[in-house]
Structure formats: structure tokens, C-alpha cells
Amino acid sequence: DKSLDKKFEPVFDYTVYADVVDINGETRTGETTVSAGYKGLMLSTAIPTQVTLDSLKSLTILTQNMNGEFEPAQIEVGISALKIEQRLLRPRFWERPESQVLSKEEYTRRFPHDIYAGEDDWENWEKEKNVYTAKDSARTKGEFPLKGARLPAGYYEILVTAKNEKGEEAKDIRYIEIVDEKASQLLRPQYLWSRRSESIKPGETTSIQIGTSAPNVYLVKEEYREAKKGQKQDRFGLQVTTTQQTLQTGKTSFPITATEEDRGGFGITAFMVRDNRFYQFQDRIEVPWSNKDLQVEFKTFRDKTLPGSDEKWSVRIKGNKSEMVAAEMLASMYDASLDQIVDHDWNRPYIWPYLFATRSWDPGANFKLENAERWEKDEEEKYLVKQYDELINLANTRGGYEMKSMAPGVGNARAMEKMTVNVLDAKFSKAEDITASEGYYNEDGDGVTDTTKMIQNPKDIPPPSIRKNLQETAFFFPDLRTDSEGNIEFSFTTPEALTTWKLQTLAHTKDLAFNQS
Template identity: 25%
Template sequence: MQYEKQIAFGEGITASDGSFSINFIPKADPDIKETSDIFFNFEVILNVSDQAGETQSKIFNFHVGFVSLQIDVAINNPIIKSRPAELKIKTLSYDGFGLNGSGKIKVYHLIAPTSVERPPLWTGTGIWSDVLDVRGSVNNYWNLTNWPAGDLVLEKDWVTDQSGLTNVSIALETGVYKLSVEAKDRNGKSVSKDVHIIVIDPQQDKFIFPIPNFSGCSHNTAKPGSTVTLYWGTGYTSGVAFVELVSKGEVLKRFWTNPEKTLHTIDVEVTEKMRGGFNVKIVFVRENRLYFNAYYVAVPWDNKLLNLRWEIFRSKLEPGENESWIIKVSLPSKDSLPGEKEKEENLQQPEKVEMVATLYDAALDLFSRNDWTNKFDFFRQDFNSGMNYFSNRRLFLNCLHDWIVQYESYEISWRRFPDELVANSMRILPFRGGANAVLAAAPMLAEKVGSTETKGIDREGSVVKNETGTQDSVYHIQSKQFIKERSNFNETAFFFPHLTSDSNGLININFKMPDTYTSWRFLGFVHDNLCRNGLLTENIVTTKELMIIPNPPRFLRQGDVGVFNVRVLNQSDSTLTGEATLSFTGLIDNQNYDMELGLSKNQLKFRILPGESETLSWSFHINKQVSFLKYHVSASTQWFSDAEEGVMPVLSDKIPLIESCPIYVNGPGTNKFQFKNLIKTDRRDFRKNNAQLIVQVTARPIWYAIMALPVILDEEYECTDNIFNKYYANCVAKVIRRSNPDISDIVKLWQQNDALK
């Protein structure tokens, strides 16, 4: 489909378990012919909002084709007569998910041409395909896929498992075959995959098939002490190839093949010096055609790896819990290092290893994923360096360009908050970090806001004081249980740059989990003095049976009416009934502000089924001049409880004004005005306060005086100054109405309209 088209749009509500369904009919492009290899891409854009107003967005794609099943076939190459052909069949959807499937494998003999045909100089398509095919192939029989199929040799059934995988072994004699893997999808439509193979007999000296060039390699990965076997052959009556074995940029061996043989077996003994890989290049020239065969065989540095496994580990923790993990470090077993004897230093158990480890909030990976190297990459690593160049190939003149393009750089500057304002924004923006989130920006509050830790509660329900002698912050409920508030919302649980193992290869990690409900990601990288290394990753979740997650306003202004939302989740196996409590205190004076904010009823009841959640809301009014409020929100049942505290900033409803100057321009001309207070102000103050210069232009300035009159008249207290201001405002209004008849007429219209009185 050459264009995008919206096929469905709508809204829905999730089920109690959070699931939802989308129903639509995927439509195909009517101009495209229906074949099994055509599929269409569909994009789904989701925006999900919870009851607290938090919204998450997700975009994902899926594919729909004319058939619902795909077949993928992998086969070992080359195929030797003495060993059966191993087929790995995979049935999957267009999105790569494994599907259960079944079908048949049909094996056909291929009818070989009478002579060898060389390939054209240009093997692609387009206008050059005919021009460059000078005395080349007539029927393109140089490619096996163009050989006609002959008799059916073998037929075999196959069935894949639930993951869509199965292995099938087929024993074949020497020859050229086409393997057709056939199946039907759930709608009864036929699906097939064809594979062309050559079965050779290395015991023979002649390559009996009319193919100009044939090559294969037994392994693409090897270890020291093993043998890698390569095969090369040609269908011509005679042929000589040049073979090179290259490692570390040096030619270890080079030779010409025996001209009396057209099928050759090349054995390469892999040694310890070949770690990092090696290349084998086989070059053959015949009838003005170059056949370049290059194979790269990887020899990994597995002798430089360390095994890491958990001795003590838990993947499900509670917030604020003290935890201890133990990691075991060991060398790979000797069975994984076959062949040539290792150096003595590489066989001994590592006496001491160093480790760097961290545990952080996995949600940060949505912004920038944190991935450590899984192994040292400074060991030598070869790569396939073969390149196909031949002097008899067609060359075309290059286009000459002699003009010079001038480039100019530019920089775009955007308005931003001053550095002094956002220096500690990472600690303040979430407003869930308790007292510590504000201390970075206001260190002078440290003495008043220092966090305390609850030591306990006695049998009668009285609060036990901590070591400093101050009363701990707890909630007393009917079951004599106290609720410990969660206030540590660090996004990094720990970062230990220098952990060491003991004599047994054990590494101990002791830490305390932050109070956040989230998923965590662990990364641990170890190494020793011989550059042996390893990486360990793990995912951890912090959760409780009863969880309360607040969604407070990011900030408020004095005079605002705010709504405080919380979500209470039940992760237990039974229905939970209890109450949630919200309370506000001043961050500086530590006084309770529930009554001043109009929060007369700060307790709400809830009843939540297993695995579900409920959203609770409180309304309040900021009518007192405070700068920061500290909220305490908790949920409790008979057996479970949870609480959280955080900071909510309250901004002033006033804007500081440096200078206000009226400017009168009567008729055409140029007038100059000077803002004296603005000139005297330090420019650095502008950067600190994010200053603005506002110019308002009006043809009737008298309206500004009219707009200011209600402010003067609306005075809360009846003092002498306010009485005079009201008298003065009435006198000004009287003068304006007498001197401006049109304004007086508008005021009369307002007085006649009941809605404006």
C-alpha cells in the first residue's frame, strides 16, 4: 500500500485486570495481487489514562498478510553424503511469533544441464542485464534455482511445537536436489518454502555437477584444538584455485590446488594463536569470470570469560527493605575449552575479582537505555576482509564535479529557565522525594526538616521516641499497627564501583531498597588482573499487598482550588476494606494546615477486590500564604498498610513589577522615553527572575483607568485609607462619565443588562 489510511478509531474502558481489546477489519490494497509473500503493516496508537489523570502512550506495529503462516528453513552447508541433512524448520507469524504447524517435505532431483554455463557480468536486473550478458549464460543454469525439477525422491511429514520449531533429518545420496517444505495455514491456504542443496562426496576427486564454482565451510565458529573443513569444486573438466589462510593480518598458508582434481577438501587446524578469528580465501578464474569465495571463522576469546551466578537472590522485594545478595564468580569449565592446553594462569580459579554494580529504576531506560559492555572488546578480532575486484569487469566513467559548495553554520537559541532556577530541578520536579527533595535547594531548612526513623510502638499504642528525643511520625489505627511513611524515592538504589570477592569467589552486596513501587534493573560487571570478565543482569520488582500511589498537583498558586488524587492497589488474594487518610503540614513551621485548606474530612473509605485498584480524591483550597506543603497520605486495613509523604510547592499569586510607565503619543512623530528604574536594575537580576518587558498599545487609554477602578473599590478592610480610595475611585469614575459621553452610554447599557449587574 503506497499510502496511509485510518481504518478504526474509538474509545474504550479497560477490564478489572487492565486488559482491553480492539476490534477492526484489516483491509488489503485492492491493487495488489494476492500472494503468500505479501503482507501489510498496521500501526496502532494508544493513549491510556487512569482515574487519576495520568496518561501513557504507546505505538506498536503488526503485520497481516494474505496467509497467516510463514515458513523459515535453515540447513547445514555443505551437505556431506556420509551425514544426513539437518533441516531446522520454523513456522511463525508475520510478526515473528512462533506458531504450531505441520506439513510435508518433498525432495526432488534437479535435472542438470549438459554443460557448465558461466554467469553474466551483471547478475542484477534493469537495463544493464541484457547489455552486459556478453557470451554469458543462456538459461541462467549457473544458478541452481533455475534447474528444472525432476522425479520425486522422498516425502516426509513434519510437525512444529508450540514455539514453531522442529528439526528434520534427511539422508540423501550424492546429487542436486530441491527441498519443498509445504504446509497450510489455519484458513487452509497453502504455504511453501523451497531450498536447493548439493550433496557431495569428499572421497571423490571430481566435482560431477555442471556448476562453475562451488564452496562451503563446515563451521563458522571454532575453538582452539578443533578442525575446520572447507570444500571447493568446479564443474569444468579442470580448474586451479588459489587458497589463502589469513590470521592477524598475516598469511599463515597459501597454495594452489591440484589441477588434476576438481573437488578439494581443505582442513584447517585451529590453534590458540588464532583466537580472534581467521579468514580463508579461495579464488578461481575461468572464462573471464572471477569467483571469489571468502569465509570468516570466529575463534572467540572464551578463555577470558568469567561465569557469574546468584548464590542468594530475590527478585520480589518490599520498599524500604534491607537486602543482601551474594554472587558466585568462577571460571568456565574445562569442557568448554577443548583442544590445546591452556596456559596455567588461565586454568586457575580467580583469586580475587573486582566488580562494579548498580541497581536503578528501569523506567529511566525509556529516556536513555543504560547498557554496559558484556565483555572487554580490546582483544584482537578479525573480520572478513575479502573484496571482489577483477580487471576484466566493465567500468563506467565517473561524473566529474568541480563546483564548491559553501556551508554556513548557525545556532538556534531557545528561551529557557535560568541555571540558578533549574540547578536542582531533578530533585524537585517529581515532588515525591519527601523533605530531602527540597533540602538540595534550601539547605537552611535542614534542621527543621530532618527526617526521622520510627523505632516502634508499645502495646498500648503510644509512640516511641527516636534517638534524638523527637516524636516519630506514625498513624495509630485500631489494630495497634503503625504505618511507616515512604519518603525515599531515589531512582538509584545503589552504585558500588569497587566490590571485591573473597577467597571462595563470593561477592556480597548489602543495601536498602528505596521506597518506590517500580521495576528495577541490576547491572554487574566483574574482571580480574588477567582481563577475564563477565556481566550479570537481572530485573527486580518492589511491591506490597496494599499500595497507595499519590498523584498530587505538580504545583499550586495561592488562591487555587486543588484536587489530590491517590490510587489504592490491592495485590493480595482477598478483598481489602479500609480507609485512606490525607494530611497537610507546613514544610517550614511543621504546623497542620488541614483546617486552613478546607480539608475537614481527610479520611475516605475503600473496598477493593483482589488484583484491582480504586482512585480516591480530596479537594482543598489554598487560602493561606505558604511556600511549601508536605503531604502525608496513607492507606490501612486490618492487616496491611502503606503510606507516603512528599512535598507540594505553592507559588505566589503576585508578580513583582519593577516599573510601570505610561507613554502618550499624540499624532505622528517620534518621542523618546526613558525607564530609569529599568536602567538601574542589574541585568543579572533579569536572568534570575526570568523578566519580561511588556508593551501595551491602545487608542483609548482611558479604558485602563476604568479597568483599574474595581480593584480600588474592592477593599477587604474598612480603614481610613480604604475609605479614601473608594471615595477617590468614585470621583474619578464621575469625571470620566461626564467628559466621555460614549463611555457613559456603554455604562448605561451595562446597567440595563441584568446579567452584568
């Protein structure tokens, strides 16, 4: 398309279709997409926007042609430090103006905490100096090591340049923040900075971190849990504990220790007001029901079996702390191809409570409570569907066969899920004897017809064994129980179908600990 300017580097996609007829007269159809452009080098990078100190060891840089294949090229990486904006900026109430009447100096003097242009976005900051440069050849998997790179905490621009043998060049610019987790002060001025908690078990301690660059900030923090019977609760059924604290500049850590009563999790909301702006932080403290998990280990297991083989498998069940438990297990194995019709999976029942409630505040109307949502998962509806056998509908037959349904295909492939052939008073004539021609492909592939000694007496050929056990379910054991050592053994005979088998287990104890696999 000559109407497109070359400087925009347009890419044109073409679809190629091909039909091939083999020696048997069967047609195979295929298609592919070919991309063409004015430049045959494509550059892509996978660089995180934030990393911790001393963890930036390498980058992922891929050079490819228009069709996604590896393109050899020389890579140059330049890393430049950015000049951090030192003003404490609050978010806009309006859209960024297209032009400014006041100069930046006059604007910041009158409005010291408001954004003038785009200085709140660190991708717009000025570059101070180049701090690292490296050159290397592109690799097929994209690894680009940063040898000797020791960058301090800060904000950086990464410029990647690639050039292939034809002299074609491609560039990509990325921005990255390197964080020092042990630092007590914030890397750049912010009204509210936070770091969320980690999942913990009862008796363990985690912490949330809240930081600010503004002095003497009054912070209100709420912890809310599902209220127990007899406890004081709000109108949403939550028990809320509120505390206040004055924060100084820097990071403040709030340690949190979970108890058994906290299983299912609880929430935290913290908010503050500064320079006529409202700031809020929300987090969920995850305290999972890990004490209701079981470990299932297959001591004997085979991922490949022979048709009709006798199998004896052994399973060991342990508690979440590897302790001995008495458990019952449901196990089954069936033809995995049935999942193409309807997926079938067992799931752990929803029994133990989980806190889904959230609380948030709105600065309007003297800080009213904006919303709180209490969500409880409903128990899955149980119902039974019984299907009875029915006669084949002969009225729907077409030319001696009946099309039941069409399964979705992929690409140009056409797949039919099921076909039933109805032969109605068909008469067949005996075929005449014919002589087969020499095969196109010979035994050694040299183009010369080979001679093979044939067995003269057909009676010497043993008759093939006919597979009879073609059932779709290999086994179904609803109440396997552990012995005194937590072991379960069961035996079965593999059906003779040549297929992939799907094994499922669901184990549980009397105190409703589960494992599903």
C-alpha cells in the same frame, strides 16, 4: 474497488476508530485494522532453502484469514525432484536477452559453458517426478510432519495446497536443496563451491572446503594475519603466506589449526581462473579471546523483593575453564524506569586486538590487488559532564503548571514525562460535605446493594506507614573482591519504592579478563 480484477485477489484494509465513555466520564480511544478480500484464506510457509540429509522432518505451514487469525483448512504437500542441469555454466557478462536467434542445441554446441535461458537458476529446472505426497489438517502453530519422507540429496520443488471449509484454495511453491555433507562430489556442476570454517580455540582444528567440477584447476590460497614486530609485512601491515595447489573435480578440505598467536582471528583468500572467468573465495578464521572471559554465577539472588527488606547476596566468579581466580567486581542496582530517560549499560573495554583486515583480488590488469582494508577500533572518547542545580524558570509556567517535555507515545496513548506544579498564592475554600451514592458494582456482583459493617471509632484504624526511603539507587559497590574460594558477598537494604530494579555487574582480573552482566 471494482476497478481491480478479482483474479489478482486484492486485499482491502479498513481502519476502525472507537471512542468509549465510561461512567466516570473518561474517554478511551482505540483503533484496529480490518482486512477484507474476495478470498478469506491466506497461506504462508516457512521452509529453508537448504537442509542436510535426513534432517527434513517437518514443514511450517500457516493458514490464516485476512486478519491474521487461524483458519482451519486441509493441507496437501507434494514434493517433486528437479532435473539437475548437467552443464558447467559460467556467469554472464551481459543481461539475459529477451529472445534467442539460435536454438538451444546450436547455442550450447557453440558456447558449451554459457547460459542460454535461465538454466543457471535451479527454480527453472524441469520436474522429473513426484517423490512424496502427504495430507493433513492445518494446526494453529503450523506444524506439518513429513511422515516416512526419506529424500536423497538433490533439488526439489515443494507444492503446498490449502483448502478451507468454504472451498477456497490457496497455493505456495518453494524450492529446497538437500545436501549430503559426506559426499566427495558436488551435487551439481559448479566452477567454485565452498564451505566456511567454524570458530575455534588455540590448539583446535577447523577446515575450509573448496570444490569444483572443472578438472585441473590451479588455486592460489593466501593466509593473512596482523604482522608482529620484525615480521615481513605488506604495505597494509599484514603478514601474508601464499600457497598454490592444483584441484581435481570434487571437494578438497584444507585443515587449519590455530595457535595462541592467532587470537583475534586471521583471514583466508583463495582464487582461481577457468574458462576466462575469475572466481574468488574469502573467509575469516574466528579465534576469540575466550581466555579473557570470566564466569559470574549468582549463588544467592532474588527477582522479587519487598520494600525495605534487608538482602544478602552471594556471587561466585570463575575463569573461562571454571578455574579459581582472584577478581574484583563493580556492582550496582538502580530504578529501571530511569532507562526511559537515558539508557545506562556497562560494556567490556576494548583491549584485545581483533583482525578486521580483508584482502581481495581483481582479474583486471593481470590480477592486481584490488583492495585491502586495515581497520582498528578507536578507543572510546572519555569525557565528563557536570550539571549544576538551577532555579525553576517561572516564566515558562502555564496555568499553574510547567510542561518539561513530552515522551514518545505508542498508538493513541499520550504520555507526559514530567510535570512540575507551581502553586502561586493559591487560595482554597473548604468543600461542603456530600453524601456518596451507592456503588454501581457491589461486593458479590449480583446487583443487590450489600451491607458492610463499618468501624465506628476511627481511632481503632491503625495509621498507614509512610514510605520514606524512595532513593533511586539501591546500592553502588565499586570494589568488591573475591575471597580465597572466588566468592563475593554483599548486603543492602531495598529502597521502599514500588518499581523494577536493574542490576549490573562488571568483573575483571589483573590479567584483564572480564565479564559484564
